Amino acid sequence: MSKAPLKIAIDDGSTNVKVCWYQGGKIKSVISPNSFRKDWKSAALRAETKVYNYQVGTTKYTFDATSDKALSTTHIDYQYDDQNLLAVHHALLQTGLQPQPVEIVVTLPITEYYNADDCQKNEAKIERKRQNLLRKITLNKGEVFDIVDVKVMPESLPAVLSTLLSANVHEFTKSLVIDLGGTTLDMGIVVGEYDDVSGIYGNNEIGVCMVTDAARKALAAADSDASYLVSNELIKNRHDDEFVEAVLNDLSKKEIVLEKIETKIAELGSQVAFEAKKFAKHPHRIYLVGGGAALIEPAIREAYATLGDKIQLMDDAQLALAKEMCLYHTAPDTESAAQHAEAEAVA
Ligand SMILES: Nc1ncnc2c1ncn2[C@@H]1O[C@H](COP(=O)(O)OP(=O)(O)OP(=O)(O)O)[C@@H](O)[C@H]1O
Numbered sequence: 001m002s003k004a005p006l007k008i009a010i011d012d013g014s015t016n017v018k019v020c021w022y023q024g025g026k027i028k029s030v031i032s033p034n035s036f037r038k039d040w041k042s043a044a045l046r047a048e049t050k051v052y053n054y055q056v057g058t059t060k061y062t063f064d065a066t067s068d069k070a071l072s073t074t075h076i077d078y079q080y081d082d083q084n085l086l087a088v089h090h091a092l093l094q095t096g097l098q099p100q101p102v103e104i105v106v107t108l109p110i111t112e113y114y115n116a117d118d119c120q121k122n123e124a125k126i127e128r129k130r131q132n133l134l135r136k137i138t139l140n141k142g143e144v145f146d147i148v149d150v151k152v153m154p155e156s157l158p159a160v161l162s163t164l165l166s167a168n169v170h171e172f173t174k175s176l177v178i179d180l181g182g183t184t185l186d187m188g189i190v191v192g193e194y195d196d197v198s199g200i201y202g203n204n205e206i207g208v209c210m211v212t213d214a215a216r217k218a219l220a221a222a223d224s225d226a227s228y229l230v231s232n233e234l235i236k237n238r239h240d241d242e243f244v245e246a247v248l249n250d251l252s253k254k255e256i257v258l259e260k261i262e263t264k265i266a267e268l269g270s271q272v273a274f275e276a277k278k279f280a281k282h283p284h285r286i287y288l289v290g291g292g293a294a295l296i297e298p299a300i301r302e303a304y305a306t307l308g309d310k311i312q313l314m315d316d317a318q319l320a321l322a323k324e325m326c327l328y329h330t331a332p333d334t335e336s337a338a339q340h341a342e343a344e345a346v347a
């Protein structure tokens with residue numbers, strides 16, 4: 001009897017692909033940033049630097065972490081195009097696993113996954129995403145994973161599943177989940193322990209990329225052209241002097257660059273808080289997930305001051321969704337997955 005394909009959970013966001021899988025009874029994870037450009041790279045000067053030259057149809061692409069020609073992935077069509085296929089395969093190759101047949105679970109933003117008018121699944125879009133990821137791709141001088149099946153899940157909401165189960169929430173409790181990613185703000189209201197979803201919201205004009213763009217511009221004005229990847233790292237490491245000075249050429253502009261970033265973070269926070277208040281005035285609990293969660297936490301705490309510790313920034317906010325999908329969809333056996341989930345949430 002042949003072995004069943006390995007199952008891998010992939011939250012393939014527009015800026016970062018989050019991958020989780022079971023290995024030796026434990027959940028492993030990898031975050032693979034999206035930074036691809038057209039054409040191929042020549043062989044690396046240092047032997048340990050691996051070159052990833054891909055081909056999709058007749059188009060050649062390469063992974064280029066620091067190129068300022070990196071293709072933009074900050075648009076919704078990214079979900080169905082070559083770059084998404086590249087991003088998923090590239091992320092799989094970062095797991096350190098031997099290329100092999102795999103069944104993957106991936107994600108779509110809530111507003112793509114559900115029809116806006118009736119909250120029903122948008123089967124056409126789900127199928128479009130599946131078919132996109134079943135397409136052929138080749139890696140020059142290398143092997144890619146063989147994706148044999150694709151399941152699609154909505155973004156955001158499933159990220160809080162085990163937290164809700166272990167919190168013993170009342171059946172009438174309304175929990176607001178706010179997911180701030182690179183290019184989208186997704187929100188949803190979960191009733192009870194996931195008994196119902198009573199509202200969804202999506203906005204692809206609000207994302208961490210607003211801060212990233214400001215950081216890129218500020219870097220350029222300080223003679224330091226930078227890719228999205230480097231700009232994002234600067235936002236994360238803005239309190240780390242050593243890092244800031246390593247990416248900045250004109251150090252006389254350091255304060256200005258940092259101030260521009262802080263201003264944009266505050267702006268982003270108040271936009272998210274404003275949208276959240278419009279969408280859900282009086283939730284009982286709030287959970288913050290996605291890579292941008294920490295950036296907007298202060299603004300959300302201020303906007304919902306009376307909720308106090310009922311506002312929770314999820315641990316590992318950026319990976320939260322991929323981890324939950326791994327628990328519930330790829331666990332070696334599903335019964336132990338639920339127990340595992342509870343154990344994890346308690347730990
Ligand atoms: N601790 C952190 N502090 C600040 N920014 C962070 C942190 N962790 C991740 N980010 C930023 O969050 C963004 C990515 O978040 P995430 O991975 O949730 O987005 P995504 O899923 O790729 O995007 P989307 O959901 O919009 O498609 C990046 O800009 C990344 O640099």
Ligand SMILES: [Mg+2]
Pocket residue numbers: 012013014155181182290
């Ligand atoms: Mg996301």
